[in-house]
Amino acid sequence: MxxxxxxxxxxxxxxxxxxxxxxxxxxxxxxxxxxxxxxxxxxxxxxxxxxxxxxxxxxxxxxxxxxxxxxxxxxxxxxxxxxxxxxxxxxxxxxxxxxxxxxxxxxxxxxxxxxxxxxxxxxxxxxxxxxxxxxxxxxxxxxxxxxxxxxxxxxxxxxxxxxxxxxxxxxxxxxxxxxxxxxxxxxxxxxxxxxxxxxxxxxxxxxxxxxxxxxxxxxxxxxxxxxxxxxxxxxxxxxxxxxxxxxxxxxxLGGLEAMERRNREKQETLYREIDSNPLFKGRCVPEDRSWMNVTYDLTQPDLEAAFLKACKEAGIEGVKGHRSAGGFRASLYNALPVESVKVLTGVMRDFAEKNG
Ligand SMILES: Cc1ncc(COP(=O)(O)O)c(C=O)c1O
Structure with a gap:
């Protein structure tokens, strides 16, 4: 799969x-x-x-x-x-x-x-x-x-x-x-x-x-x-x-207007979860946040390995932050479907319920 x-x-x-x-x-x-x-x-x-x-x-x-x-x-x-x-x-x-x-x-x-x-x-x-x-x-x-x-x-x-x-x-x-x-x-x-x-x-x-x-x-x-x-x-x-x-x-799919709609929905879905989930916090000032690369951290850094394991079990690939920056980074490029973002936010919610 x-x-x-x-x-x-x-x-x-x-x-x-x-x-x-x-x-x-x-x-x-x-x-x-x-x-x-x-x-x-x-x-x-x-x-x-x-x-x-x-x-x-x-x-x-x-x-x-x-x-x-x-x-x-x-x-x-x-x-x-x-x-x-x-x-x-x-x-x-x-x-x-x-x-x-x-x-x-x-x-x-x-x-x-x-x-x-x-x-x-x-x-x-x-x-x-x-x-x-x-x-x-x-x-x-x-x-x-x-x-x-x-x-x-x-x-x-x-x-x-x-x-x-x-x-x-x-x-x-x-x-x-x-x-x-x-x-x-x-x-x-x-x-x-x-x-x-x-x-x-x-x-x-x-x-x-x-x-x-x-x-x-x-x-x-x-x-x-x-x-x-x-x-x-x-x-x-x-x-x-x-x-x-x-x-x-x-x-x-409708050109750049369609890409913008698709990308807007994905970033809104993920940042909403980051901002409402007490276990996570965004890295960058809200007005300059990237729609393409969402960077965030756990509020309890000792849970990092467990969170990455939960992502892996859900079939999520590539959310570990850049080697120079640490934390997490989810890249939401054009081809990524919104369904993938929903799987990620679902894992974040479940993880907070179990560890919050
Ligand atoms: C904004 C930006 N500029 C330049 C580069 C370097 O690109 P390349 O590896 O194609 O030389 C990257 C690679 O990730 C990038 O993200």
């Missing part, structure tokens, strides 16, 4: 996506060959790439001002590559530090230009999203991490910025609608909300490129990948295909 999958990433994928992906490994759509055996320049794979790009455009309502790229190297490679493509050596960029991933982005960008940290919630254990800082108009861009996978905070409104936003949306891309217009660049590893590990989505506004004066290696240059339709080198064929299937699934 399938488990209730609360893993933080790689994470749950829709069952129908897994079934189609498994079939394509044996034979892609009756062509007599596996998806894994065909050229990335074949008409079949070109159609998959085109469809993937089209789905991103349709779901996010992107116009031709943006390139849509599928690269490899994970979101981590974008920490460096984004600054390499956008920031000239004599320019500065602004960053907000909301957790481990933002901080890694800051460290990489520092290799390429002047980086100003406008605000940080580090001293308070990254339990909130800083607000009320001023954004310098002479910085090239403002970098944000929209959802902090490890600590469990999320922007529910983006700052009103006089400069373009650059955003790591790895753990909440396609989980809700948002206004694309303030964004100059968005990047996301696929492996949480839109696919498996191995594909990295990059959306970049065309007018952001070509202004650093750097002579870039083609593999590091967004313009080259854009010109070649993400086929400059051999792309991650299978992860892109599974991402395409997942984006089709999102569209089929």
């Amino acid at each position: 399938k488990k209730h999958n609360f893993n933080a990433g790689p994470a749950i994928l829709p069952a129908e996506v897994l079934e189609k992906a498994a079939r394509a490994c044996v034979e892609l759509d009756g062509i007599g060959l596996s998806l894994l055996e065909i050229s990335h320049r074949s008409s079949e794979f070109t159609a998959i790439m085109d469809r993937s790009v089209h789905l991103v455009r349709e779901l996010l309502q992107l116009d031709e001002a943006y390139h849509v790229l599928f690269l490899s190297g994970g979101a981590s490679s974008q920490f460096y590559m984004s600054a390499l493509n956008l920031l000239a050596p004599d320019q500065k960029a602004s960053y907000v530090d909301t957790g481990t991933w933002s901080y890694k982005a800051i460290q990489d960008a520092r290799r390429l230009g002047t980086i100003e940290i406008l605000a940080s919630s580090k001293e308070e254990g990254y339990t909130f999203i800083p607000k009320n800082y001023s954004i310098p108009e002479d910085a090239r861009y403002l970098h944000l991490t929209s959802n902090n996978t490890i600590y469990g905070t999320q922007y529910h409104a983006f700052p009103n910025s006089p400069i373009p936003l650059v955003c790591d949306m790895s753990s909440d891309i396609m989980s809700r609608p948002f206004d694309i217009r303030p964004f100059g660049l968005i990047y996301a590893g696929a492996q949480k909300n839109i696919g498996p590990a191995g594909a990295t989505l990059v959306i970049v506004r065309k007018d952001m490129l070509g202004a650093t004066g750097r002579d870039l290696s083609p593999m590091m240059d967004y313009s080259v990948h854009a010109k070649e339709n993400s086929l400059y080198n051999t792309p991650p064929v299978f992860p892109i295909y599974v991402t395409m299937l997942t984006l089709e699934w999102i569209l089929g």
Whole structure:
């Protein structure tokens, strides 16, 4: 029997996506060959790439001002590559530090230009999203991490910025609608909300490129990948295909509005239980709580092992907190059904009755 999958990433994928992906490994759509055996320049794979790009455009309502790229190297490679493509050596960029991933982005960008940290919630254990800082108009861009996978905070409104936003949306891309217009660049590893590990989505506004004066290696240059339709080198064929299937699934359910409704119900169900159950408490300030990664603790920490055992017995997987943060973290990505959240809250209630 399938488990209730609360893993933080790689994470749950829709069952129908897994079934189609498994079939394509044996034979892609009756062509007599596996998806894994065909050229990335074949008409079949070109159609998959085109469809993937089209789905991103349709779901996010992107116009031709943006390139849509599928690269490899994970979101981590974008920490460096984004600054390499956008920031000239004599320019500065602004960053907000909301957790481990933002901080890694800051460290990489520092290799390429002047980086100003406008605000940080580090001293308070990254339990909130800083607000009320001023954004310098002479910085090239403002970098944000929209959802902090490890600590469990999320922007529910983006700052009103006089400069373009650059955003790591790895753990909440396609989980809700948002206004694309303030964004100059968005990047996301696929492996949480839109696919498996191995594909990295990059959306970049065309007018952001070509202004650093750097002579870039083609593999590091967004313009080259854009010109070649993400086929400059051999792309991650299978992860892109599974991402395409997942984006089709999102569209089929009603797009980002439908994802938002689904995700709202899941997070409300779980936070309601955390807030009403005396044995548990949430980690982050309520207004900045993540809908994707719910972080919480037991009020009696010595019961941790017993709670994890109760989860395991109920078929619940992946609720142990990140190794650097401890406690519990339940990831509620798009593909997780609300029924799984109800199983988890049921276990929390039973556990409180027995141990409260
Ligand atoms: C918000 C965020 N950014 C970046 C990363 C790093 O992604 P990758 O492992 O694809 O490089 C993660 C991974 O969990 C993440 O959650």
